[in-house]
Amino acid sequence: MAGWDRRFDVAPAGGSHRQLSRRAVLGLLLQGGAVAGWARAAFAVSPWPTDRLTRLGAEAERLPVTALVILQDDAIIETFGDSAAKVDVVSVRKSLLGALIGIAVDAGQIRLDATLADLGIDDIPPSLTPQERQATVRDLLMARSGIYHPAAHETAPMKRDRPARGSHAPGTFWLYNNWDFNALGTIYRRATGLDIFQAFATKIAGPIGMQDFVPADGRYVREPISEHPAYPFRLTARDAARFGRLYLQGGSWNGKQIVPAQWVRDSTSTFSQTGRGRLGYGYLWWTLPSDRYGAGAAFAAGYGGQMIAIVPEKKLVVAVTNGWRKEGRKLRGSQVIGLLRKIVEAAPAP
Numbered sequence: 083m084a085g086w087d088r089r090f091d092v093a094p095a096g097g098s099h100r101q102l103s104r105r106a107v108l109g110l111l112l113q114g115g116a117v118a119g120w121a122r123a124a125f126a127v128s129p130w131p132t133d134r135l136t137r138l139g140a141e142a143e144r145l146p147v148t149a150l151v152i153l154q155d156d157a158i159i160e161t162f163g164d165s166a167a168k169v170d171v172v173s174v175r176k177s178l179l180g181a182l183i184g185i186a187v188d189a190g191q192i193r194l195d196a197t198l199a200d201l202g203i204d205d206i207p208p209s210l211t212p213q214e215r216q217a218t219v220r221d222l223l224m225a226r227s228g229i230y231h232p233a234a235h236e237t238a239p240m241k242r243d244r245p246a247r248g249s250h251a252p253g254t255f256w257l258y259n260n261w262d263f264n265a266l267g268t269i270y271r272r273a274t275g276l277d278i279f280q281a282f283a284t285k286i287a288g289p290i291g292m293q294d295f296v297p298a299d300g301r302y303v304r305e306p307i308s309e310h311p312a313y314p315f316r317l318t319a320r321d322a323a324r325f326g327r328l329y330l331q332g333g334s335w336n337g338k339q340i341v342p343a344q345w346v347r348d349s350t351s352t353f354s355q356t357g358r359g360r361l362g363y364g365y366l367w368w369t370l371p372s373d374r375y376g377a378g379a380a381f382a383a384g385y386g387g388q389m390i391a392i393v394p395e396k397k398l399v400v401a402v403t404n405g406w407r408k409e410g411r412k413l414r415g416s417q418v419i420g421l422l423r424k425i426v427e428a429a430p431a432p
Contacts, residue, residue: 134428135160141421145404145413147387149319152425153327153399155432165319168299169403172384175315176263177349178325180223180366182281183270184333184345191273194220201272203265205231205308208247217252219269222262223365224353228252233260234305235312237385256354256363263366264310278313290328290335292321319403326390326399329380350380350392375426387413391422397432400425 142150142162149163186192198204199215210229217227228250232241240260250257267278274281279300287295295317302311317325328334329350333341345365352362352369362369370379376395383389387404400422406412 130154130159130428130430138162138421138425138428141424145387145417145421146411147413147418147421148403148405149401150421151319151323151399151401153323154429155397161319163319165323166294167403167405168294168316168318169388169405170314170384170407171317171322171388171403172314172386173263174317174322174382174384174388174390175313176266176366177382177390178282178286178315179263179267179270179278179313180349181286181325181328181333181341181345182278183223183266184341184349184365185285186270186274187345188342192219192269194218194223198265201269203269205261205265205310206306211248213248213251219266221253222266222269224256225259225262225363226253226256226354227259227262227265228255229261229265230257230259231261232307233264233312234308234310235264235303235314236260256356258356258363260312261308261310264308264312266366267313268310279315282315286325286328286340287321289338289340290324292324294318294321317403319401322390322401322403323399326392326401329390330392330394330397330399347378350378374423381419381422383415383418387411387418389418389422393426393429396426396429398426398429 138152138160139162147163148167148169149161149165151161151165152159183192187194196219197216198210204210204215208231210231214227214229217229221227229252230244230247230249240258245257270276270278277297279297282300283295283297299316300313302313304311328340329346332343333339333346334343349365349367350369351364353365354363356363360371364380367380368383370381372379375393378394379392381389381391386406387402389400389402391400392398393400402418402421404411404413
């Protein structure tokens, strides 16, 4: 593919793009310091057999994806494609919001056992029923609210497969449900008084040194069918990899706890089996079977081929972006999980 580049592309603040050595970029990526200070870092790069990387590069190009970043054991293993391209990561937004909610829960601003009735959460007519309003914040995080009201930013399959209102009591049935995810955005904004994207920039992107994200990379999608907007983000693959590394490290970055460690563990634990192969679901994260990927393996996923995956057993982070709206190459979730499986199988022990 013309322009396919396996080097890590870094744009200095206020400057033009440069191609830097992997060791130099590692300092910038993982330390998150000013550009002038990045060369002080001296991390070793874990060697993977060249033939494995060649095969993975060919697979990434074949799909194709906009960018793929692989980190292992505090090292950049390889990058493919344009890791500085901003892409709408679609439903990855839910895992990003989840990190903010974890911070707010730890600060006492949100209670997991608070019901929608407690919080004054409703929707346009037909309004929520008394039973639906007994759903808790925890139910929404687990996609088990039992609320099947129309929601903003739904895909055609979501609309088609939505159960009848009142068919499942809160907490009893898992459904990947944009109503839950959008209402959580409303709950966060009301509880904290903060804009989601400004909060993400201040509480997460800044502290972990994301190179590209700015609040204007988020937008609210409102539709007349619901009062709760969706909140899509645009991210680069290199910023997505930073977020993955934050979760791989239990929410810690350079010795500072950014997201509570227990929240990270809970978010990436399996509370529900989804019926989608062997995938489970935690708090706004998909979970992977431990017999194949090891304990704690999980991923954030977005429609069209977006993924941020962590595999703690191999100290591995994988970030995939795919600008399918612009480039017209939509990928199925099974294709991206297949790429992840090949990466995990190729990864040597850390």
